[in-house]
Amino acid sequence: MMYKIRTERLPELFALAAADKALYLPVEQGGQVEFRPWSEGAAVRFDALNTVRSAKDLFFPQTENLVAFRTEGKKISIIENADTGAPFGLMGVRSCDAKSFEILDRVFLAEPADTYYKARRENGTVVTLACHEPEETCFCAALGIDAAESADGDAASWIRDGWFYLKPVTAKGEASVETVRPLLTECDGADDAAVEAEKKDIGAVIGQLPFSKLDLSRFRGENMLEIFNDPRWKELSAACLGCGTCTYVCPTCQCYDIKDFKTGDGIQRFRTWDSCMYSDFTKMSAGQPRLTQVERFRQRFMHKLVYYPMNNDGLYSCVGCGRCLRKCPISMNIVKVAKTLGGEQNDEQ
Amino acid sequence: MSNNEALIPKLGVVTDIRMDTPDVKTFRVNAPEGGKLFEHMPGQCAMVSIPGVGEAMFSITSSPTNKEYMEFSIKKCGCLTEWLHQIEVGQQICVRGPYGRPFPVETEFRGKDLLFVAGGIGLAPLRSVINYVRYYRENYGKVDIVYGSRSAADLVDYREIIDEWCAEKDFGVHLTIDREQEGWDGHVGFVPNYVKELNFPTNKVAIICGPPIMIKFTLAGLQELGFDKTQVYTTMELKMKCGIGKCGRCNIGSKYVCKDGPVFRCDELDELPNEY
Ligand code: SF4
Ligand code: SF4
Ligand code: FES
Numbered sequence: 001m002m003y004k005i006r007t008e009r010l011p012e013l014f015a016l017a018a019a020d021k022a023l024y025l026p027v028e029q030g031g032q033v034e035f036r037p038w039s040e041g042a043a044v045r046f047d048a049l050n051t052v053r054s055a056k057d058l059f060f061p062q063t064e065n066l067v068a069f070r071t072e073g074k075k076i077s078i079i080e081n082a083d084t085g086a087p088f089g090l091m092g093v094r095s096c097d098a099k100s101f102e103i104l105d106r107v108f109l110a111e112p113a114d115t116y117y118k119a120r121r122e123n124g125t126v127v128t129l130a131c132h133e134p135e136e137t138c139f140c141a142a143l144g145i146d147a148a149e150s151a152d153g154d155a156a157s158w159i160r161d162g163w164f165y166l167k168p169v170t171a172k173g174e175a176s177v178e179t180v181r182p183l184l185t186e187c188d189g190a191d192d193a194a195v196e197a198e199k200k201d202i203g204a205v206i207g208q209l210p211f212s213k214l215d216l217s218r219f220r221g222e223n224m225l226e227i228f229n230d231p232r233w234k235e236l237s238a239a240c241l242g243c244g245t246c247t248y249v250c251p252t253c254q255c256y257d258i259k260d261f262k263t264g265d266g267i268q269r270f271r272t273w274d275s276c277m278y279s280d281f282t283k284m285s286a287g288q289p290r291l292t293q294v295e296r297f298r299q300r301f302m303h304k305l306v307y308y309p310m311n312n313d314g315l316y317s318c319v320g321c322g323r324c325l326r327k328c329p330i331s332m333n334i335v336k337v338a339k340t341l342g343g344e345q346n347d348e349q
Numbered sequence: 350m351s352n353n354e355a356l357i358p359k360l361g362v363v364t365d366i367r368m369d370t371p372d373v374k375t376f377r378v379n380a381p382e383g384g385k386l387f388e389h390m391p392g393q394c395a396m397v398s399i400p401g402v403g404e405a406m407f408s409i410t411s412s413p414t415n416k417e418y419m420e421f422s423i424k425k426c427g428c429l430t431e432w433l434h435q436i437e438v439g440q441q442i443c444v445r446g447p448y449g450r451p452f453p454v455e456t457e458f459r460g461k462d463l464l465f466v467a468g469g470i471g472l473a474p475l476r477s478v479i480n481y482v483r484y485y486r487e488n489y490g491k492v493d494i495v496y497g498s499r500s501a502a503d504l505v506d507y508r509e510i511i512d513e514w515c516a517e518k519d520f521g522v523h524l525t526i527d528r529e530q531e532g533w534d535g536h537v538g539f540v541p542n543y544v545k546e547l548n549f550p551t552n553k554v555a556i557i558c559g560p561p562i563m564i565k566f567t568l569a570g571l572q573e574l575g576f577d578k579t580q581v582y583t584t585m586e587l588k589m590k591c592g593i594g595k596c597g598r599c600n601i602g603s604k605y606v607c608k609d610g611p612v613f614r615c616d617e618l619d620e621l622p623n624e625y
Contacts, residue, residue, distance in 0.1 A: 067357050069400035069443075076400060076441040078360055107595055112355045114595060224602060228622040255597030258356070258590050260401050267400040271356075274596070281598060284588045285427035287561075289625050299600075302622075307603040 002167040003177065003184035004191055010046075010164055014038045016180045017089055024058055025091040026051050035090065046092050046159060049135050050321055054251030055097040056104060058090055059120045062273050066116075066258065069267040079266075084119035089176060091127040091157070096140045096319035098128045098152035100251035103319070106312050107254050125176045127166070128153035130202060137322030139211035139335060145319055148202035160198040165191065211335050216316065218342050219305040227306060228298070232340055237297035239330040244275035246324040246333070247300065252317045255281070276300050301337045355593050358398060358443035359386050364418065366438055369505045370498075372425045373470055374434055375410065377418045378444060385419055386444050391454055391477035392584060392612045395446030396592055397421060399436075403429035406589045406607070409447065410473040412480035419444075422473040422505055448592040449611050452478050452556065452582060461554045462490035466567050468540050468559025469498050472505045474584050474611075475558050483517055492517070493549065497525040497540040501533050523547060541566035544574075551575040557583045561625070568615055578616040585610045585618075585625055601625050 005013055017023050018038045026045045027036040033048040035055050068079040101121070108117040128150035131138070140147050150156055154173030158165040165187065168174040177184070187195075206212055219227070247253040257274035260267050274281060276299045282290050290296050308317035318334055325333045365377035380386050389395070389409050398404030405427075411420035425434045436442075452458065463482065465475050475494075482489045494514065498504045504524065515522045525536040525543045536543060540559065544567055555576060557567050564583050571581055587599040587606045594608035602621040604610065 071400060074437070074440045076360060076443065078358065078443070080357060110594070112593055114356075221603070225620075225622060228602070228624075254595070256590070257596070258404065260403070262401055269400065274590075274598075276597065282588050284586075285430075286586065289587060295624065299624075302602075303597070303600070307600065310603040 002165055002187040002191065002195070003181075004163050004165050004187050005184055007159060007162050007164050009183065010044070013164075013180050013183050014042075014044065014091075015040070016183060017091075017176070020179070021086065022088040023091065024088060035092075044092075046129060047132070049131060049133065049138075050094060050096075050323060052323075052327075053249060054100060054321065054323065055090060055093050056100060056251045058088070058124060059101065059117055060104060060108070060254070060256075060273075063270055064116065064272075066269045066271055068263075069260075069269065070265075071267070081268075082116055084116050085123060087123045087125075089125045089127065092129045093126055093150075093153060094131055094321070095128060095145050095147050095150040095152070096138070096143075096321040097251050098126060098150045099140075099143075099145050099319045100321075101126070102152060103252045103308075103312075103315065103317050104254055106315070125155075125172050126153040127155045127157055127173070127176070130156070130158045130198065132159060132198070132202065134202065134205050134209060135322065136210060137325040138206075138209055139214050139320035139322065141206050141209070141212040141320070142214035142216065143316055143318060143320045147206055148199035158195050158198050160194050163191070163194070165195050211320075214335060214338055214342065216305065216338055216342050219309065219316070219338070220314075221306065221310040224302075224306050224310070227341055228302060230341055233298045234294055236332065236337055236340060237294045240277070240293050240297050240332055241329060242277050242279070242293050242296065243329065244277045245327050245329065247275040247277055248273060249323040249327050251319060251321055251323070252304070276303070301334060304334065305338065305342075355445065356591065358396065358404075358445040361386050361419075361442050361444045363436060363438055363440045363442060366436070369422060369507070370503045372434075373422055373503075373505050374425075375420055375422045375506075376433065377420050378442065379418050381441070384417070387447060389413055389419075389447035390451035391481045392452040392474055393447040393449050394592075394607075394611060395419075395421070395444050395448065396589075397423075397429075397433075398443040399429060399432055400443060402432045403427075404443075404590075405429050406448070406592065408474040408477070408584070408611075410476045412477050412484060414481055414484035422470060422476070424470045446592065448589075448607050450609060452612050454478060454481055458482075458554055459488055460490065462552060463492050464549055464553045464555040465492070465494045465496075466540060466544055466555060466557045466559075467494075467496045468563040469503065470505060471557075471559030471563070472496055473558075475556060476506060476509075478556065479514065483514075486518070491519045491521070493521040493523065493547075493553075495523045495525070495540060495544050495547065497527070497538075497543065499527050500530055501526055539563075539566075541570045545570040549574060551577075551580070553580065555581045557581060578619065579614060581615040582612060583615060583618075584612050587625060 023038040028043040108114040131147040154170040155168040168177045304317040361378040367375040590596040594605040599606040
C-alpha cells in the first residue's frame with residue numbers, strides 16, 4: 001500500500017515521526033545541507049540532491065568511543081562505554097546512499113560483526129527518496145542503481161506535483177508508517193500513475209547524464225595485476241594532494257583508526273575515520289609499503305573497483321553519488337580513473 | 350567472537366620478563382586470575398596495548414600446547430615497544446585476539462619433514478610451530494632449523510635452542526651469525542647462503558620468517574635447490590588496527606593480512622600485487 005500527504009503538510013509528518021524517536025533528514029544550516037536531527041522550524045531540503053557528507057555517519061559515525069581505561073600503578077581497569085544510541089528514523093536518503101549501506105554491511109556485518117554498526121543498523125529505519133532532478137555528477141546508473149526507486153531502505157518516497165508519496169517495503173517500514181498514519185491518505189490508481197510518471201521522467205534524465213554509461217567492465221579480479229601495474233596511475237595521481245577529502249565524503253569508504261586520548265582522569269579509546277590517502281595509514285616503524293601518493297591513490301581506486309568486488313560477488317564499492325567529483329580540490333575522481341583504466345567503450349564517449 | 354570481544358581488549362598480567370637479546374624481551378602473560386587469556390594456533394597474533402601509549406600486533410611465540418601462559422617476544426623499535434621494554438613483572442597490559450590464519454600444522458604440515466628458516470626476531474612466530482611439533486612429535490618427520498642473527502648475542506631463545514631443541518630426536522639445528530665473533534665456533538654467514546650450503550633435499554615443507562630481504566633471498570635459494578613455491582610458507586607483517594578485516598589497513602591486493610594471513614604460502618603471494 002502506498003500513502004500520500006501534501007508537501008506543505010510535511011512538517012506535521014516530521015513532528016509526529018520525531019515525537020518518539022530522533023528523525024534525521026537533509027536540513028540546511030549555515031548554507032550546507034546535511035543529515036541533521038529534525039526540530040521545529042528546521043529547513044528541510046528534500047529538493048537538495050546530495051548532502052555534503054553522506055548518510056553513513058548515522059551508522060558509522062566519524063568518531064565514536066570504544067572503551068575507557070583507568071590506570072593506577074601497574075593496574076589497569078577497562079570500562080566499556082560505547083554508545084550505540086536509540087532507535088531513529090532517517091528520511092530523504094537517495095538511492096546511492098541507500099545502496100552504500102549494503103556495501104558497508106558486507107564489511108561490518110561479516111563475522112565477527114561490528115556490534116556498534118550492527119546496533120545502529122537495527123536502530124535505524126531508512127526512508128529513501130527518489131531523485132527528482134539528478135545532477136551531472138551522478139552516475140548511479142553505471143553502478144546499476146535506480147535513482148527513481150531504491151532497491152534498499154525500509155520505505156520509499158517520491159515527490160511530484162505537491163504530493164509526497166510514501167511506500168513501506170519492509171516490516172520496519174510498515175511500523176514507521178503506522179506511527180504517522182493519521183496524517184496520510186491511501187493512494188488510488190491515479191496516484192500510482194503519478195508515481196509511475198515520476199519514475200519515467202527520472203529515468204529519462206538519467207539516460208541523458210554524461211557518465212551514466214561509464215564502462216567499468218575491465219575492473220575484474222582477473223585483471224587485478226594488470227590494472228595494478230598500469231603505468232598511468234602515475235599521471236592520474238600526479239596532482240593529488242593527499243587531502244583525503246574524497247574518502248571523507250564517500251558513503252562507501254569504511255577505513256578507520258583506533259586511537260587513545262588522555263582525558264585527564266583516564267584514557268578514552270575511540271575509533272575514527274581514516275584515509276588510505278594518508279601516508280600514516282600504512283606507516284610502521286619497520287617500513288612503509290606505500291611510499292608515495294601514487295601507491296596511496298592507486299589503493300583507493302583499486303579497493304573500490306577491484307579488491308572489494310573480488311571479495312563481494314562483483315559488487316563495486318562505489319555508488320556513483322558524485323561527491324568526490326564535486327569536492328576534490330584538483331578535480332580528480334573515480335570517473336576519470338574509470339575512463340582512463342576501465343573498459344574500451346569509454347573511449348567513444 | 351562478537352566485535353565487543355574483537356575490539357575490546359582483555360586484561361592480562363605480565364608474570365615473567367626474559368631478556369633475550371640486547372633489544373628483544375620475551376614477556377609471559379597470564380589472565381589476572383591465572384591461566385591463559387585465550388587459546389590460539391601457531392602463527393596467530395594478538396593485539397597488545399598499553400592504554401594511552403599504543404596498540405600493536407605481535408605474534409604469539411608460545412605454543413598452544415603450553416597450557417599455563419602465553420608469550421610474546423618483542424623487539425624494541427618504537428613507542429609502544431620501548432614502553433613495554435621498561436615495564437616490570439606484575440604490570441597489567443591489554444590483549445585482544447587471536448587473529449589471523451595459522452600455519453597449517455594439522456593439514457599440510459602433518460607427516461612431513463619440516464625446514465624452519467628464521468632470521469633475528471623472525472624466530473618468534475616459528476617458535477610456536479616448533480614447540481607444537483615437538484609436543485606432537487609423532488605427527489611430523491625430520492625437523493631442520495636454520496636460524497641466524499647479526500651476532501651470537503642477538504639469537505633469540507638461545508637457551509631453549511641449545512638445551513631443548515638440539516636435544517630433540519631427529520632435530521637438526523643449524524645456527525649462524527653474520528660476522529666472525531670471538532667465542533663463536535659455529536657457522537658464520539647469512540641465512541639464505543647457509544640454507545643453500547646445507548643443500549636440503551626437496552621432500553620438505555619450508556617455513557621462512559624474518560626481514561623481507563631475508564625471506565626473498567631464502568625463497569630464491571630454496572627454489573635453486575629445487576623447492577616449489579607451493580612447499581614454502583611465510584608470514585607477512587603490515588600495519589594493523591582492527592585485526593578483523595574491517596579497518597581497511599592491512600591489505601595486499603584483495604587479501605587482508607590480519608584475516609587472510611599473516612601466514613601465506615609463497616605461491617599465493619605471486620597472485621597478489623607486489624605491495625609489501
Ligand atoms: S567514490 Fe565518489 S562517486 Fe563513488 S561512492 Fe565514493 S564519493 Fe560517491
Ligand atoms: S583525489 Fe582529490 S580529494 Fe582525494 S586525496 Fe587526492 S586531492 Fe584530495
Ligand atoms: S588490521 Fe584492520 S583490516 Fe587488517
